[in-house]
Amino acid sequence: MTGTVPKGYKQTEVGVIPEEWVVAELGTTCTQVTTGKLDVNAMTPNGQYNFYTCARDYYQIDTYAFDTEALLVSGNGANVGYIHYYKGKFNAYQRTYVLSGFVDSIKYVQHYMGRNLSERIRVEVNAGNTPYITRGTLTEMKIALPPTKAEQEAIAEALSDVDALIASLDKLIAKKRDLKQAAMQELLTGKKRLPGFSGEWEVKRLGDCLISRPDYGINAPAVPFSDRLPAYIRITDISEDSRFSPEKLVSVRAANAGNYYLGDGDLVFARTGASVGKSYLYNPLDGRLVFAGFLIRVRPDPAILIPAFLAAYATTDAYWNWVRLMSMRSGQPGINGNEYAQLPISLPSIPEQTAIAAVLSDMDAGIAAVERKRDKTRALKQGMMQELLTGKTRLV
Incomplete structure (x- = not known):
């Protein structure tokens, strides 16, 4: 062994690789690099061919x-660097790069x-108002x-093969979520009753x-996260499926913070902005x-x-219809505490509420199990x- 490079390997500008491997520029293994010619609005509903823009x-x-096997790379915007693979006839947006004519395995290169690529973009991306790559x-x-x-x-x-497994799990998760959503629309409105329950x-x-x-809530600035301080939950920390899912954990330091701790059974609702109506039921596993x-x-x-x-x-169509109506009445996206107190809810008995919540909780557990996998x-x-x-590991 020489230094930290194992025998049979070599140090290169892309890291340590086997001695018989080579480092090449993408432009040499991909003989054709061009872009589409069309405006992003050129799409046609139910068109015959795929049209690739800078979206996922x-x-x-x-x-x-184009009528070829190609990698299509988003050249600008929020998804800059996102890669599609396609073989056949297609069209592309003028800021979507079309890479074809591969000397080496196109799938390996993908x-x-x-x-x-994301790290290369992070270092070299031209930010400006709209991120783009050259x-x-x-x-x-x-x-x-x-x-x-x-x-x-x-x-x-x-x-x-692993990608295919991940895609199949994503589809299963989506299917389970759709089934849960359908069940909620029925069970939470009384359209469908669980066995053993009746009455108005x-x-x-x-x-x-x-x-x-x-x-x-408290009006205080966020500070860097510390396990000696409580975590801070803001509108942006609540996911579309009502989970506490912050992009980055932060804390809050304030003398009166104790008045704003969430406890078992507490829910919070977003009261303003584009996220008005979003909700979160406190989960003790999320910490203080x-x-x-x-x-x-x-x-x-x-x-x-x-x-x-x-x-x-708070995830049903009836609830979100009410949210939209209340926001329209105020003239801007926003619902205050007094208005939330007016929210009408059709309620069964406590035993039936408990049974419905248990059914939905079991469905959530099934979704969570697939998500973990x-x-x-x-x-x-x-x-x-x-x-x-x-x-580091060789297959042939």
Whole structure:
């Protein structure tokens, strides 16, 4: 062994790779690099051909400009550097790079770019108002290549198999979420009753189902996260599926922070902006949380309203229709505490509320189990890429 480089390996500008591997610029393994010619609005609903823009999804169009096997790289915007693979007839936006005519395995190159292009973009991206990459960012990108196409394709196949598993898990998660959403629309409105329950539901105002009046969060700045301080929950920290999912944990330091701790059964609702109506039911597993000023806390009386039932109701069409109506009345996106107290909810008995919440909780647990499997598979793929795309593990 010489230094930290194992025998049979060499140090290169892309890291340590096997001695027989080579480092090449993308422009030498990909003989054609061009862009589409069309405006982003050229798409046609139900068109015959795929139309690739700088979005993660592709669209349809009635004409094609390419008939080849290619990698399509988003050249600007929020998804700059995102890579599509396609073989056949297609068209492309003028800021979408079309890479074709590959000397080496196109699938291997796709996986290699998928792992390394984001870092190259981070270093070299031209930010400005709209992030974009230049042709040179792609063509001058260095790629570590196994010596034979057979080895390249073996690596690509192994990684593609994992991608296929991840895609199948994503589809299963989406299906389970759709089933849960359908179940909620039926169970939370009384359209479908669980076995053993009957009788009329009673419509109540939310304010009549609470232990105390809705109250507003603390007005204090966020500080860097510390395990000696409570975490801070703000509107932006609540996901679309009502989870505490901050991009980056932060804390709050204030003498009166203790007045704003969330407890078991507490829910918070977003009261302003584009996220008005978004909600979160406190989960003790999320740790100590202090809620911010643009959130409103409600504390259901469990003798009248089960918190989990209210949390589920806050995802239904009936709830969101009410949110839109209230926002329109005020002339701007916003619902205050008094207005939230007027929210009408159709309530069954406490035993039926509990049974409905249990059914939905079981569905959530099923979704979470598949999500955990998907996340573990993603982590596995990251480890596989680290091994296979650097030659630490050889398949042939």
